[in-house]
Amino acid sequence: MRTAEQLRGDFLLDPGVVHLNHGSFGAVPRPVLARQQELRDDIERDPVEFLGRGLPDALAAARSEVAAYVGVADPDKLVLVPNSTTALNAVASSLALALEPGDEIVITKREYGAMHLLWEEIARRTDARLVVAPVPMPAVDDELADAIWSVVSARTRVLFFSHVTSETALILPAAELCARARDAGILSVVDGAHGPGQLLLALDDLGADCYAGNGHKWLCGPKGSAFLYAGDELRAQLRPPIVSWGWEDGYQERFGWSGTDDPTAVLAMPAAIDYQAANEWEAVRARCRSLAQRTQTAILDALGGEPIAPNELQAPQMVAVPVPHAEPEALQHELRVRHRIEIPVRDVDGTTLIRLSVAAYTTDEDCRRLAAALETVPRNAKSR
Numbered sequence: 001m002r003t004a005e006q007l008r009g010d011f012l013l014d015p016g017v018v019h020l021n022h023g024s025f026g027a028v029p030r031p032v033l034a035r036q037q038e039l040r041d042d043i044e045r046d047p048v049e050f051l052g053r054g055l056p057d058a059l060a061a062a063r064s065e066v067a068a069y070v071g072v073a074d075p076d077k078l079v080l081v082p083n084s085t086t087a088l089n090a091v092a093s094s095l096a097l098a099l100e101p102g103d104e105i106v107i108t109k110r111e112y113g114a115m116h117l118l119w120e121e122i123a124r125r126t127d128a129r130l131v132v133a134p135v136p137m138p139a140v141d142d143e144l145a146d147a148i149w150s151v152v153s154a155r156t157r158v159l160f161f162s163h164v165t166s167e168t169a170l171i172l173p174a175a176e177l178c179a180r181a182r183d184a185g186i187l188s189v190v191d192g193a194h195g196p197g198q199l200l201l202a203l204d205d206l207g208a209d210c211y212a213g214n215g216h217k218w219l220c221g222p223k224g225s226a227f228l229y230a231g232d233e234l235r236a237q238l239r240p241p242i243v244s245w246g247w248e249d250g251y252q253e254r255f256g257w258s259g260t261d262d263p264t265a266v267l268a269m270p271a272a273i274d275y276q277a278a279n280e281w282e283a284v285r286a287r288c289r290s291l292a293q294r295t296q297t298a299i300l301d302a303l304g305g306e307p308i309a310p311n312e313l314q315a316p317q318m319v320a321v322p323v324p325h326a327e328p329e330a331l332q333h334e335l336r337v338r339h340r341i342e343i344p345v346r347d348v349d350g351t352t353l354i355r356l357s358v359a360a361y362t363t364d365e366d367c368r369r370l371a372a373a374l375e376t377v378p379r380n381a382k383s384r
Contacts, residue, residue, distance in 0.1 A: 001279075001280045001283045001284065001287070002279060002280075004287070004360065004361055004362055004364075005363055007279065007284070008361040008363070010030050010031070010275075010361070011027050011028070011030070011361050012027075012028075012030070012033075013027055013361065016340060017341075017342055018339075018341040018342065018366045018369050018370065019342050019359070019361070019362070019366075020341060020342060020343040020357055020358075020362065020370060021342045021343050021344055021357055022218070022358075022359035022362075023194060023217060023218075023317075023318050023344075023355065023357040024217075024344065024357075025216065025223065026214075026216045026217040026218070026219075026220060026221075027359065028216075028220055028222055028223075028272075029220055029272075031271065031274075031275050032220060032221065032222065032268055032271045032272045032275055033222070035268045036222050036264045036265065036267075036268040036271070039264040043262075043264070051260065051263075055256070055257075055263060056252075056256060058263070058267055059080055059252075059263070059266070060252075061270075062266060062267050062269055062270055063075045063076075063078050063079075063080055063227075065269070065270040065273055066078060066215075066227055066270070066273070069196070069201075069273050070196060070201040070202075070203050070213065070227070070229070071201050071202030071203050071204055071205065072203050072204055072229060073204055076235075076251070076252060077203075077229055077230060077231070077235070078229055079227065079228050079230075079251065079252060079255035079256070080225070080226070080227055080255075080266035080269070081212075081226050081227065081228055081240075081255065081266070082225070082226060082265070082266075083214060083216070083224065083226045084191060084192065084193040084212040084213060084214045084226050085114055085115075085118075086226070086241065087212035087226060087227070087228035088115060088118065088189070088191060089118060089241050090228065090239065090240050090241050091210045091212070091228070091238060092118050092119060092122045092189075093122070093239070094237055094238045094239050095122075095157075095158055095187065095189075095237075096122045096125060098237075099122070099126040099128045099157060099158075100127075101126070101127035101128065102127070102128070102129065102155060103126070103128045103129070103155055103156075103157045104128065104129045104130075104131050104153060104155040104156045104157060104158075105119050105122065105123055105128055105129070105130050105131065105156075105157065105158045106131045106132075106133055106151055106152055106158065106159050106160065107119050107131075107132060107133065107161065108132070108133045108134075108135050108148055108161045108165075108172070109132050109133065109134055109135050110135045110162065110165040110166075110167065110168055110170065110172075111160070111161070111162060111165075111166075111191070112162065112166040112193070115162075115191055119160060129155070131151045131156070132151075133147065133148040133149075133150065133151045133152075134147050134148070134150070134151075135148065135165070135168075135170070135172075137168065137308050137309075137348070137349060137351075138306065138307070138308050138309060139168075139308060139309035139310075139313050140309075140310075141173075141310065141312065141313055144170075144172060144173050144313075145176045145177055145180070148172070148177060149177070149180055152180075152184065152186070156184070156186050157186060157187065158186065158187050158189060159177065159181045159186050159188050159189070160188075160189045160190075160191070161190060161191070162190070162191040162194075163190050163191065163194065163195045163199065163211075164192075164193075164194035164195060164198065164199070164315045164318070166193070166194070167320065167346050167348055167353065167355060168308060168309075168320045168348060168353065168355075169194075169314060169315045169318035169319055169320045170308075170309055170313050170320075171199070171313055171314070174190055174208065175205070175207060178190070178206060178207035178208045178209075179207055181209075182207060182209075187209045187210075187234070188207070188208045188209050189208070189209060189210045189211075190206070190208040190210065190211045190212070191212060192211050192212055192213040192214075193212070193213065193214045193217065194214075194218060194315065194318065195211075195213050195218075196213040196217075196218060196219045196227075197217065197218030197220065197272075197276065197281075198217075198218035198285070198315060198316055198317050198318070199315075199316070201213070208231070209230070209231045209233070209234050210228065210229065210230050210231070210234060210238075211228075211229040212227070212228050212229070213226060213227055213229070214226045215265075215266070215269045215272060216265075218317065218359075219269070219272050219273070219276070220275065220360075221265070221268060221269045221271075221272035222264070222265035222268050222272075223265060224262070224265030224266070225265040225266045225268065226266075227266075227269075228255070230251070235250075238251065238254075239254060240254055240255045240258060242258040242259065244257055244258050244259055245257045279360070281360075285317065288316065288317045288358040288359065288360065288362065289316040289317060289358075291358050291362065291364060291367055292314075292316075292317060292318070292319045292358040293311060293319065294367075295319075295321075295356060295358070295367040295370065295371060296319050296321050298367075299323065299354075299370075299371050299374060300321065300322075302371060302374070302375055303323055303324055303374060303375070304324065305321075305323070305324065306322070307321075308320055308321075308322060308351075317357060317359065318355060318356065318357050318358075319355070319356050319358075320348075320353040320354070320355045320356075321353065321354050321355075321356060322351050323345075323352050323353070323354055323374060324352070325345075325352045325378075326352070328345040328346055328352045328353075329345070331345045331352065331354075331377060332344065332345035335370075335373055335377075338373075339369065339373040341369060341370055341373055343357075343370065354370075354374075356370070
């Protein structure tokens with residue numbers, strides 16, 4: 001297995017910055033960028049042949065590789081899209097057509113802000129009721145599913161939750177929640193933005209009605225690469241956010257052409273899968289998990305505090321660590337400007353959390369620099 005220092009050379013990252021926020025936008029290895037450029041060159045050599053005639057077959061080939069990677073036997077359950085936000089907007093807008101006034105949409109308190117806005121808008125359009133389920137913090141394994149399910153009622157039509165929460169980096173009990181929803185006749189929609197590449201996915205077994213996953217984060221694919229998975233019952237119902245060619249045809253056709261754009265990001269997703277396979281990614285992921293947990297322990301030992309969840313509920317390569325600082329924005333600015341460390345800092349229910357991303361290229365020295373920097377910043381204790 002190559003070291004983090006060796007893998008760092010595969011990325012274009014500024015060596016003067018400690019990059020500990022892979023979870024936001026990811027970073028793309030040089031071989032994947034090279035494959036994307038090859039595809040762009042192919043388009044420019046013969047654009048009508050590539051886009052006008054060859055694109056459906058190219059998308060089908062890429063979709064087959066992505067499907068195998070995420071544990072989907074039938075590639076036709078997937079469509080390739082620019083990002084999970086696009087995918088989930090398509091799902092929400094499609095499901096809205098069947099919602100009636102008084103119906104309920106359940107989401108959790110830990111959802112990504114843009115997704116909260118999405119479901120608020122769907123509730124506004126349909127006169128449905130948006131219900132926000134609690135997610136305890138500190139989190140306890142055998143309490144999460146019951147806490148989320150506690151707000152489900154006979155009027156609930158949609159259950160929406162993250163596989164890995166964005167700000168708190170918690171793994172929610174997706175399989176159990178999907179099973180409960182299925183038994184209750186409720187549609188389950190999973191935001192898997194942080195799933196592909198970080199979690200070992202088997203979507204056919206997970207049981208979600210819809211699952212959206214990004215390629216540009218932990219899969220290390222190009223920006224503009226993602227997928228939407230839909231079960232058999234929903235594919236006929238789902239519509240993309242843009243009306244274009246294929247609208248009256250099947251699932252693949254409707255999502256296959258939104259207008260002339262650059263499809264090379266999604267077509268390069270197999271190159272990202274190949275890159276991970278060539279670099280023993282399961283071992284890389286295990287190394288990253290160990291470093292993330294060791295760094296969390298070092299920070300908490302130095303500054304005081306307790307983890308927000310046991311290790312088994314924390315994402316493999318992301319961990320949200322509470323720190324005793326009263327001004328999250330000021331702390332994030334201090335870390336970036338003074339220490340050249342890029343890491344998100346957020347207020348979550350009155351607790352300041354730093355969300356550490358440990359990517360393949362993250363070194364022990366990167367994490368030591370973070371721990372040392374946090375000790376130099378004035379500790380304005382924060383608790384409510």
